[in-house]
Amino acid sequence: MENDRDTLRPYPIDPFQDKVIEKVVFAKRRLIPRLASILFVILTYPLKLLSKHNNKQSALKNNEEIDSTEVPPIYVSTRTATMDSKFYYIIRYSKIWFKPIGAHHNAPYKLFGDNGFIDQFQTPLTSISVDGDNILAIDQNEIIHYAKSNQIICQVSFDCPQWKIIESRVKWTQKWFNMDGVSLIVNLFKNPILKSLKNNRNVCMSHKGLDTMYYTDMNGKKHPDPYVGVTTIYCLNEDGTRIFFADPWLQNKFHNELTTPEDGQFIAESMATSGSTLFLLQRAKNEFGQEINKMYTRFADFDSIGSNPALTSTYNRKNYVPLVRFLPPEDWIQQPAINLHENARLTKNISVFQIGWGQNNRQLRVQGTDSDGNVGFYFKNIYENHWTFQLTNNIEISEEEFLSESIPYIGFAKGPQICFDYTNGEFHSNLKEIHFENIILEKFSHRGLNERGLHTKLILVLSSALPMSIPLYARRGWKSLLGLSKSNIWKLVIPFEYFQSDDREVQLVLEKIFANRFRHNLHVYESKQQIVITNTFLGKSKFKFIFKIKSD
Structure with a gap:
């Protein structure tokens, strides 16, 4: 892509990773499929003869x-x-x-x-x-x-x-949980049938495979998809404020969630997905009665967001080991709005299409009309800045597809607030030399997981230096894969720049509280009265942060 079209791409380009993925991709496309194909033909040849006969009879009927x-x-x-x-x-x-x-x-x-x-x-x-x-x-x-x-x-x-x-040869299934071996047992005790959420706005299929081949993480590393591909079904709920997803290797079905943009307050009128890329649209009218629109995209599935415990990942940006996934993953990207003039209008019908390898090869489409009222669709590459209109005058769009005239001129509506800031936290430790002016838990959601994109942070306000802002992440564990637990694995990840600071207070905090380690396993306990964050007993020093929850 040209330089002026790269501004929306969130990840860097690493030429070394290109060579790594090239070797893996060629192995995947040539050697492994050939061996698998030969074995498959040998084992299924008798059934194939019968299947072909039945298929021909079916086609005639x-x-x-x-x-x-x-x-x-x-x-x-x-x-x-x-x-x-x-x-x-x-x-x-x-x-x-x-x-x-x-x-x-x-x-x-x-x-x-x-x-x-x-x-x-x-x-x-x-x-x-x-x-x-x-x-x-x-x-x-x-x-x-x-x-x-x-x-x-x-x-x-x-x-x-x-x-x-x-x-x-088409084989339909309604049994969702398909983890090899384990599903035979788990499906005996838990219903494997997947049902869509009631009154949903969209249910969308997504599949990464030979058409997409790999994705690039935020550190420039390229990761080939598993040989079985990555299948995800996304569901936008009734009021457009919550996105749930299901994966055939997850028994917990639509209990997995990706928060909508704007800290979960974005209301998506419609959603489209392809190759683990989500595309959201909201239409509205401004105070002048003009139609306006807002759109977001995000590349996110159970593997790429780091919730799959079977895949090796790291929060260390200096880790350049190939195929080790860097976290956090890609965030929501606000797409440029489509400028509407005169007779130009949009429908809520949107699409994402795979057009090549990697998540940068996605095309976005929004159906509507141009300034002259001609029917067509607006399209662009996902990371480009400019939309182009394509005429399709051989189709008609009913008035019901466009934004209703009854929509009030209030701009973009927002959903309920789901994450909150907690200040004046208490620090409990046997370290008497540590003192904080304030302790803040920023953008904490009682829904829990950071895969929801809420950017939760622990902010330590020191007396002599700028506040230390430390991200707090959460991932699923093995029990969650089987739907046996909703507990998360929490990690506090200290940015490397603090270890390069000359400030004495910062050095003291890193040494005494965090033992000069950049990553810490945590327990996060929630009740109606307070939130408690404490490190595991494996750490050298024991610390505890407590935040009181004010009752309404």
Whole structure:
């Protein structure tokens, strides 16, 4: 990307890491897939013969089609019409239909899978979301089903609307927790079915795999995705203030949360995801009655945010060991607003598309009209600064999709405050020579995890120096992976610049309280009356910070 387009990219470029990922990627793309493919063919060849016979019979039986003239072209995803890099998908008559993106523009839609349903009971479907090799469908009972689309082979012609399904192996599942071995036991005691949140605003599929290949952390290190890929389902709740996510290796389903921007007070009207990238939109009207908009993006999944205890990570920026993930992860990035003039308006329909390797290769789209009232969509690369408008006058947008005239001219609404500052904390220790003018716990949320992006800090105000601002992080443990515990692993991470300070008070605090170590394991206890932060008994010195909670 050009220099003027790099301003939104949050991570540095490290040429050494490029060489590391190149070796890993080539191994992944060549050697490992070939060995796995050979083994798979040997083990499944008898079943494949039977499957091909059944698929051919199925294709002959299910020859229903929907004419392309009945379906508007898809440029931006909705609940019932979407696309990935291979196919267009729609829901019509409670069934899923699809056609290849490379097919003729007049090509019809055909039934997806065996009969367009997720089961033989023909349970009606209400919404759909796709990304990478994954497809998600929600039925009338709010149960989420997902399948792979990478075992569908079609024959298309650029000159002829007719196209054929050569092979179609689609296996739907509603059992969400799939951790190898462990899931066989855990699913006996806990319901593995995943249901969407009631009255949600969006449920979106995300899949990182061969299309994205790797991501870059905030220290410039590149990390290849696991060979099985990274699948995440994100759910925006009823009032748009909370984002929950589920991962097939997490039994706790939609109990994992990423806080919305602006310390959790941003209200997202709609959400789109792709390749672990989230895209949020809020529309409003200013005091002059003009339509305005605000958008945020963030790259975040269970692995990249550092909550997966199986993956090695570090808070040390000087750690350049390849494949060791640097934390904290990428934060929310406010995207440039789309300037609307005259007849320009936006709908709430937004999309993210994977267009290459790494999280910098994402395209954002927002459906709307330009200043002349022409229908189309605004688009840009995720880290670019400028939006471009693309005409799509072959589709129509109903008035219901645009911002209602009844919206008050109050600007952007905010959700309830969820994090708070606590001052005048008490310091308990056997160290008599340490004195603080004030102790502050900044942006602490009683929801807990720092994966929610709340930037909690312990601020120690000294008499002779600037306050020491020390980040407080939290991660999930192994028990949380199995849904057996909601307790977190807390860490206090002291910035390295304080160790380079010449101030005597700073040196004394680092030496006496923190034993000159930059990272400390902590216990955080909460009650209705107070918050207690103390180090574990493994430390040389025992310290305790207590913050009183004022009753309303």
